[in-house]
Amino acid sequence: MMFADQERDLATLAAADRYRSLRPRTGVDFASNDYLGLAGSDRLRAAMIEALARGVPVGSGGSRLLRGNAPEHEALEADAARFFGTEAALFFASGYIANTILFATLPQRGDLIVHDALIHASAHEGMRLTRATCVSAEHNDPSAFEDAIATWRKAGGKGRVWIAVESLYSMDGDRAPLADLARVADRHDAVLLIDEAHATGVFGTDGRGLAEGLDGRDNVITLRTCGKALGCEGALLCGPAVMRAFIVNRGRGFIFSTAPSPLMALAVGEALRIMAEEPARRERLWDLVATAERVLAPYGVAATGSQILPLILGDAARTMHVAAAIQAAGFDVRGIRPPTVPDGTSRLRISLTLNATAADIEALGTVLREALQ
Numbered sequence: 001m002m003f004a005d006q007e008r009d010l011a012t013l014a015a016a017d018r019y020r021s022l023r024p025r026t027g028v029d030f031a032s033n034d035y036l037g038l039a040g041s042d043r044l045r046a047a048m049i050e051a052l053a054r055g056v057p058v059g060s061g062g063s064r065l066l067r068g069n070a071p072e073h074e075a076l077e078a079d080a081a082r083f084f085g086t087e088a089a090l091f092f093a094s095g096y097i098a099n100t101i102l103f104a105t106l107p108q109r110g111d112l113i114v115h116d117a118l119i120h121a122s123a124h125e126g127m128r129l130t131r132a133t134c135v136s137a138e139h140n141d142p143s144a145f146e147d148a149i150a151t152w153r154k155a156g157g158k159g160r161v162w163i164a165v166e167s168l169y170s171m172d173g174d175r176a177p178l179a180d181l182a183r184v185a186d187r188h189d190a191v192l193l194i195d196e197a198h199a200t201g202v203f204g205t206d207g208r209g210l211a212e213g214l215d216g217r218d219n220v221i222t223l224r225t226c227g228k229a230l231g232c233e234g235a236l237l238c239g240p241a242v243m244r245a246f247i248v249n250r251g252r253g254f255i256f257s258t259a260p261s262p263l264m265a266l267a268v269g270e271a272l273r274i275m276a277e278e279p280a281r282r283e284r285l286w287d288l289v290a291t292a293e294r295v296l297a298p299y300g301v302a303a304t305g306s307q308i309l310p311l312i313l314g315d316a317a318r319t320m321h322v323a324a325a326i327q328a329a330g331f332d333v334r335g336i337r338p339p340t341v342p343d344g345t346s347r348l349r350i351s352l353t354l355n356a357t358a359a360d361i362e363a364l365g366t367v368l369r370e371a372l373q
Contacts, residue, residue, distance in 0.1 A: 201229025
């Protein structure tokens with residue numbers, strides 16, 4: 001058989017309850033990252049229709065360094081830099097690509113990357129390509145980052161240190177101690193890399209995220225994905241102008257990729273304006289968070305102070321069985337298994353968005369109680 005090795009690997013995944021497949025979306029949304037309900041918003045739709053009517057192209061036609069650099073890309077990057085208070089911004093087709101290019105390009109041979117143990121797979125992908133040394137630090141423990149740096153220095157490390165974290169972790173809903181980590185970075189002349197994927201749009205003034213107040217520093221780079229609370233696609237790296245120039249000149253994944261659609265760049269710019277001009281969306285989301293923490297707490301759902309609420313069940317098979325029962329009742333709650341989460345921590349990931357209502361949360365509580373029994 002031509003693909004015998006792949007067939008055996010898939011069989012192994014199935015035996016371990018880790019086999020995945022694609023299926024259509026159904027049920028009330030407790031699974032997406034469309035936190036502010038912008039993906040289907042009338043305002044974004046109208047902006048796209050107007051842009052098409054005046055001739056904005058669907059495709060870019062080439063890489064940014066060739067003919068693919070559209071006015072819409074440049075306008076979005078200027079708007080994003082102003083909005084987040086940084087010198088510059090650079091737009092990518094996805095957060096995964098942005099993170100991969102960031103880690104593969106900026107740290108140099110002789111440098112050290114200290115990353116949180118739970119950082120996203122896209123960061124690990126970039127670190128596979130980096131020339132720097134990479135070490136893991138215990139989750140959300142600033143002293144562990146400091147110890148890792150000190151150990152490396154004592155062993156003769158002399159390059160730049162890069163501290164890599166997420167501001168809000170997508171599977172646990174907990175926040176990084178950014179102020180403490182910024183002080184660690186300052187003490188060690190390090191650069192702090194903050195993935196704001198799940199905080200952008202939800203936290204901070206006008207949705208500027210949990211890194212608000214750190215943006216604009218010369219040793220901070222932030223990643224803002226556009227496919228979650230912004231309701232679009234793509235990602236923005238925000239930071240010093242030298243970051244943008246270096247990636248444009250040295251980032252192979254940027255240099256040799258076709259540029260994102262100009263239409264999508266325009267849509268992201270409109271989403272930034274919506275975040276600033278429609279604060280009621282965030283207020284409604286926080287009302288849902290409060291409702292969910294009250295309704296779901298009796299069933300073991302952790303109150304995280306965020307829109308991401310995990311219910312850790314441990315066993316992968318049981319997790320998927322409970323998830324299937326909830327889905328059959330009309331609620332889209334997904335089971336999350338290793339390797340996405342550590343072994344023994346399979347969970348339901350309940351995501352709160354404006355695509356659900358308080359009444360939906362009350363009904364989910366009833367279904368969850370029955371499914372757990």
